[in-house]
Amino acid sequence: MKIAVYPGSFDPITNGHLDIINRAKEIFDKVIIAIAVNSSKKTLFTLEERKELIEKVISKRKELDGKVEVVIFRGLLTTFAKEIKATAIVRGIRAVTDFDYEYAIYQVNRELAPEVDTVFLLASREFSFISSTIIKEVARYGRVLKEYAPPEVNEALLKKFGHIQ
Secondary structure (H helix, E strand, O other): OOEEEEEEOOOOOOHHHHHHHHHHHHHOOEEEEEEEOOOOOOOOOOHHHHHHHHHHHHHOOHHHOOOEEEEEEOOOHHHHHHHOOOOEEEEEEOOHHHHHHHHHHHHHHHHHOOOOEEEEEEOOHHHOOOOHHHHHHHHHOOOOOOOOOOHHHHHHHHHHOOOOO
């Protein structure tokens, strides 16, 4: 079984993330969405809230049923990938500016775990500019952009910012 790990903070998950997940599940037998603890990032949602939200989003998409799992992990990604017997790390690239950063991480990961490769999936054009930061900023002011995030995420954002009960 070919297992891929798709790491990120997912604060919150966007339609761009879902695009990468959908495409990765066509390449791999199983995709593990790995919510990372990133000490350098201040997040809006707790780890548990992000996990619940992603599971809620995934559960409503039949095409992902049985092919995608959501976990929280701490520590080095390569250690986690080896523990779950992943053959690859999936990384999404939105723009050329993402590539330099992702390539540097790839080089370190390859040094730490040469048996775990990295697969870069370029964002589909309609999702290439979407970021969690943008959708959070819009929601902070009581608005959502429906094409940027799943309805469950938009609702959770508006609740988090106190715009709906």
